Amino acid sequence: MKEPIIEFKDFSFRYKTQKNPTLHDINLKIYPGEKILILGASGSGKSTLCNCINGLIPFSFEGEIKGSCIVNNTETKKSSIFKLSNTVGTVLQDSDAQFVGLTVAEDVAFVMENDVMPRSDMLPFIDKNLNMVGMREFVDHVPFQLSGGQKQKVAIAGVFGNHVQVLIFDEPLASLDPQMGMTAVALIDDLCRSEEKTVIVIEHRLEDMLYRSVDRIILMGEGTIQADVTPDELLKSDLLKTYGIREPLYLTAMKYAGCDLDSVKNLSDLNSLELSGENTAKLKNFFTEEREPVIEEKHEPVLRFEHVSFNYDGGRNVLEDINLEIYKGERVAIIGKNGAGKSTAAKLICGTIRPTEGKIYLNGTDESGMTIKEIGENVGYVMQDPNTMIVKDIIKDEVGLALTLRKKPQEYIDEKVNKALETCGLYKMRNWPVDSVSYGQKKRVTVAAMMALEPDILILDEPTAGQDYKSYTDIMNFVNTLNKEYGKTILFITHDMHLAIENTDRAIVFADGKMIRSDKVFTVLSDEETIRKAHLKQTSLYTLAVRLGIDPEMAIRHFIEYERTVKTHE
């Protein structure tokens, strides 16, 4: 047996500013060349665990360590962050912040610069590292020209600068579109296998990580290790539900179909998992069984694009000849890769930019005659990061801001604010300082701030980004209530295929400035060409249906219909 490269013994850690330890009773051995997935909900301690390995703890975040953590035969607390960085390379979640150089080459050279390596020695390393991640042609690019996925590749090349043995990836999939995410998972896997590195990935997107095999999964919960198992064992247990991790869709489908999971071999790999005759029959039955279709009512359109094109200062068209209608009470997912024109479309709806050609009608009125402020009374735009929207100290004031700015009488403001707070489940917290609530609650505050103006349309930009399954479910339930009970039209701008499947009726797909598809979610997600053009990814349901020899579109549709009946009965 090889010596472990990382070893925790009765380890615990408490942040200086906190009363209770964030990590406790950690006993863990990681061997060279292993690929480990650390799974856990927000606040489970998974990031803290990794910061103990790379030295951010205790050298950047102070606190109290008990027990021992040995990395590459050295006790971390007696080492230094610099010494540890020679062994452990960390790719942070925010690949934008990680990009400190002003060009790709400079960023990759950063480690070597700090090691006082002469420039002539750096060049071959830069070349080799960029080649490894497939970014060699981009050597002179500046960060502003790169997509999220490309920045992440540069970040990987950047931590390779010195000969690290362990690579830590902190939520590598957080800001990538589905296809880029898939590429990232494949790249991480290749690095682990061909470069013989020990790889530790922190993620809560289990299904996406299982696209390539993982040796071991460490499930974190409540500051300690809850399970240290193989992926197959984990999927067969009910630990996922207990610790708030979303299970893969195909697994959900198998459970719905009543399959016996204990006997399935290779459960964690959809391509090689063995389906017994009995399970196959159950699944086929599940996917083809006719159910009551969801009844649809067509309402009048609230929003209409007529031949809309847009460009900045006479440049290339960012959006070209867009025609679309959005109906009252609809839930629509606007999907497409970064730079495809999704956000531009949202900005056009909000009136912060105006069409170069064509017209946009809001409730039948041409938007070109309306000010941003007037449009704001009908359209509420909720940005991805709530911190970029909050300007007041107290929740109540934040929610009432739009009305205060419109100089409404105080009683009127109070009435609307209270109503919005109640709708959003924040009434009890109305006098709390905004800083004292969690990220997910802040998100609610920003939605409530929009609701105070009683808009018809809510646009949510990546509502679930950076959140675990539990707060994801909370937010989506809340948004669905706004839709069902208050009749709000909801537009989601999102990369998240789960979100689209579970919570929307229609998907509008953008690619290269054009609207390439507008159809039912299951139709869009089973169309190979659309998936490729929009940088989406086939869901595991698609793959499962293909394996069973069933029409994927029908399979996804039946799954959605079944899931919605289950949800309404819950």
Add this chain to the structure above:
Amino acid sequence: MNNRFVINYTPGPTFLHKLTGFTKVALFMVMTAAIISTFDIRILIPLLLINVAEVISMKPNYKPITIMFLITFVTVTLIGNIMLFVVSPAAGLNNVGAEHILWQSGRFYLSKEFLWYIFVVFVKRTASFASVMAFALATTPSEFASGLNKCGFPYKVCTIVSLAYRTIPDIANDFINIRNSMMMRGLELTGKKVSLWKKLKNTVILLVPMIFTAFGKVGNIANAMDLRGYGKNKKRTWYAEHDASKGDRIIRILTVVLLLLTIYYVVMYRFINPWPAKFWCPWLQPDEIQHINVFDTLFFMKWFKK
């Protein structure tokens, strides 16, 4: 993104662009010292021409440069000179050393030397503007940082420079997004009906989320830098500081020559054999020049006299 703020992030193709950061920073520092050291038009004009030639040689996008020059420069100079004319018409006498009056009306008068004075100051400012432009156009922020470091500044100071440039476009982007969302909520930031004061006041509201997002970013960047060994050693090398070429050696020699000439000029014409007034003037002989105590000519000084 290139040239939108006259900042280049990647080196351009011309001779000056290709120099190393050290050469550029050194040339800029010596050039600035030379321009500061003198009010002598016989030296300022060649310096101005050199810098203008540098700017032209880089084939820049003239639009932002012209706008900057017209708005910040010509306007300021114009307003400044009118104020000067009103407040201190004797500026010519004080600095050039004589007065040949061209026009007079009561307390206000215009002298040949006053015009000479504002002309020389304008040339001097234009020369510094051209020198700053030449430097800004030629240098990427990373070259700036590495060049400064090589000139002897501590590297932690130098990285601040390049990090600032790294984050400016991101912050600008955040600002636009935050502004848009606040405008939808009804904050009035544009439009003819809104007073300038109100626009300013409302912009201040935007600072809260701006600062919070910026702080979050700072923490992340600091961690990212720590994890990659920033601050490990007393020195560091720079990828941006490429090897010196033949062009670099020529420019470095010229820089040294310029430096020596500047020192020679200052020693010679300021201390050993000084011209009797601050400004050299073609139509004045040294014996015509009067020495004036500057304070005597300020219009409010009369109240303090006696």
